[in-house]
Amino acid sequence: MRQTKLFAALLLTFAAAVFGHMSALYAAADTGAVISVPASVVQGESFELTISFSADTPIAMVETDLIYNDQKAAFTGGSAQGSGGILHVKEFSDTQVTAMTVSLSFTAISAGDAEFSLSNCTVSAEDGTPLGSPSASAALSVNADSLTDDMQSDPSEQNEVSVPDKDENGIPLKGVLKSITVSEGELMPQFSPLIFDYTVKVGHEVEVFEVDAVTASESDYIWFEGSKKLSETGTVRTITVTDDEGNKNVYRIVVQRAPAPESSTEGSSSEAEPSSSEQESDNADAAAVIAEQTDPADDNGAEDDEVSSALSDSEPNSGKDLSSGSTSGIKELRNKLMPWLLVILLVLIAALYIIIKWLKNKSERRRRKIKTTVGRKSK
Numbered sequence: 001m002r003q004t005k006l007f008a009a010l011l012l013t014f015a016a017a018v019f020g021h022m023s024a025l026y027a028a029a030d031t032g033a034v035i036s037v038p039a040s041v042v043q044g045e046s047f048e049l050t051i052s053f054s055a056d057t058p059i060a061m062v063e064t065d066l067i068y069n070d071q072k073a074a075f076t077g078g079s080a081q082g083s084g085g086i087l088h089v090k091e092f093s094d095t096q097v098t099a100m101t102v103s104l105s106f107t108a109i110s111a112g113d114a115e116f117s118l119s120n121c122t123v124s125a126e127d128g129t130p131l132g133s134p135s136a137s138a139a140l141s142v143n144a145d146s147l148t149d150d151m152q153s154d155p156s157e158q159n160e161v162s163v164p165d166k167d168e169n170g171i172p173l174k175g176v177l178k179s180i181t182v183s184e185g186e187l188m189p190q191f192s193p194l195i196f197d198y199t200v201k202v203g204h205e206v207e208v209f210e211v212d213a214v215t216a217s218e219s220d221y222i223w224f225e226g227s228k229k230l231s232e233t234g235t236v237r238t239i240t241v242t243d244d245e246g247n248k249n250v251y252r253i254v255v256q257r258a259p260a261p262e263s264s265t266e267g268s269s270s271e272a273e274p275s276s277s278e279q280e281s282d283n284a285d286a287a288a289v290i291a292e293q294t295d296p297a298d299d300n301g302a303e304d305d306e307v308s309s310a311l312s313d314s315e316p317n318s319g320k321d322l323s324s325g326s327t328s329g330i331k332e333l334r335n336k337l338m339p340w341l342l343v344i345l346l347v348l349i350a351a352l353y354i355i356i357k358w359l360k361n362k363s364e365r366r367r368r369k370i371k372t373t374v375g376r377k378s379k
Contacts, residue, residue, distance in 0.1 A: 031055040031123045031132030033064075035116050040141040041108045044238070046076065047140070049116060051089065051102045055123055055131050058096040064089050064121035066104070072114035072142055074236065078104035083233045083259075107236070111144035128330065174217035175243035177251060183210035187253070197252050204258045206230060211237050211253065219244045230257050 036050040053062045068075075070085040079102060080087040091102050108114070117137035122130050165173040176193040185200040193216065202209065208228050215222055226237035234257040242248045 031134045033118055033121060033123075033134035033136040035118070035136045035138035037116065037138050037140045040143055042143050043108050043111055046105060046107045049104045049106055049138075051104075051118070051136070053100045053102075053123055053134070055098055057125060057131060058098060059093055059100055059123055059131070060126040060128075061090070061092050061124045062100050062102070062122070063091075063124070065119040066116060067119050068106075068116045069114055070233075072108065072110055072112050073106045074109050074233075075231075076105045076107050078102070080104055083231075108142040109236070111142050113139055114142055115139045130330070172216060174215075174220055175241055175245075175247050176216045176249055177222075177239065177241055178214045178216045180239070180251065180253070181212040182253070183208070185255075196250060197254075199254050199256060201256045202230075202234075202258070204260050206257065209235060209237070209255050211239065213239050213251075215241055217243065226253075230255065232259070233257055 032054045034052045036052065038047050041047045049066075051064070051066070053059065065082075066080065066087040066089055068085055068087070070083075075082075075087055079091060080089045082088050087104070089102055089104075091100060093100055115137065116139070118135055121133050121135060123132050123134065124130050167173060171193050178193065180187060180191050180198075182200055184202045184206045187198045187200060189195060189198070191198070200209075207230055209230055210228060211224065211226075213222060213224075221242045223240040223242070224237070225240070227235050229235075234255040237253040237255065239251040239253075240248055241251070
């Protein structure tokens with residue numbers, strides 16, 4: 001009888017362990033995510049976006065896609081890869097923590113509301129088990145630069161106010177540029193001292209974009225901003241010219257870098273890259289604003305003394321594909337195992353019930369047999 005009880009206890013323990021394991025597979029921790037951005041910024045201003053993850057159990061990894069409007073804001077730095085308004089974020093923790101924070105840098109490009117949201121978000125434990133899939137969103141307002149808007153809406157009127165001295169062609173004699181030289185591509189539209197916004201399209205093989213400029217007057221100060229090193233989508237360079245009276249004009253150059261060509265067995269890579277450049281020329285603009293002020297006498301070295309680091313090059317998305325495949329594989333395996341585990345649990349419970357019933361009946365028959373034998377002997 002003692003062996004029977006021991007066997008029954010072992011079966012119950014095994015059943016409880018299986019049930020506990022199945023419950024752990026589907027147990028979801030209480031997870032959350034919050035996106036923090038400034039309430040408003042000025043066009044051309046840099047700002048920081050922070051994503052905070054939390055859970056009631058230790059976090060080992062967070063992975064998510066950050067969706068944003070790349071016409072309003074441009075990614076300029078941080079632990080993320082991507083382009084075209086989608087950034088892939090993947091961070092690990094070496095310690096037992098219940099909260100993780102990821103910080104990314106952006107630059108406001110154009111006026112309007114810039115929205116940010118998380119997609120395909122997964123918070124995982126140390127053993128790779130998903131703890132939850134929190135969601136979050138945030139928005140900020142990008143206010144227009146009043147000086148830039150005035151110059152763009154009526155550049156001739158702005159320059160009449162800020163720089164009244166003009167030549168016979170109506171070109172100001174100070175406070176503007178005489179020429180702009182770029183290391184790659186061509187300015188679109190063609191340069192004019194009273195045109196302040198330009199676009200330059202370059203191939204994907206171009207990694208560094210140099211800009212040089214000459215002021216109309218030797219008394220003007222020139223100020224270069226933006227990174228020479230191109231990101232996957234390009235960069236934004238600005239040139240601010242200030243005359244001796246403090247009046248400013250800002251020239252903006254949006255550099256659009258063609259995407260990486262797709263691998264092809266037909267034709268050489270030299271033929272593939274121009275084709276890709278033509279087809280994908282309207283990719284989203286990336287911007288980085290870096291401040292540096294120099295004398296006119298030091299124009300040639302202005303760009304080499306830029307203050308902040310270059311934009312981070314985007315890495316291939318193979319890491320995203322592998323990690324997403326791993327998460328989906330775990331979920332698929334779990335869904336396949338769950339029905340079988342339930343069947344095993346039911347079989348174990350039924351077997352335990354049958355064994356207990358059989359042992360009870362056997363014990364009852366044995367007692368009856370002993371009782372009958374004793375009765376016969378007494379007679």
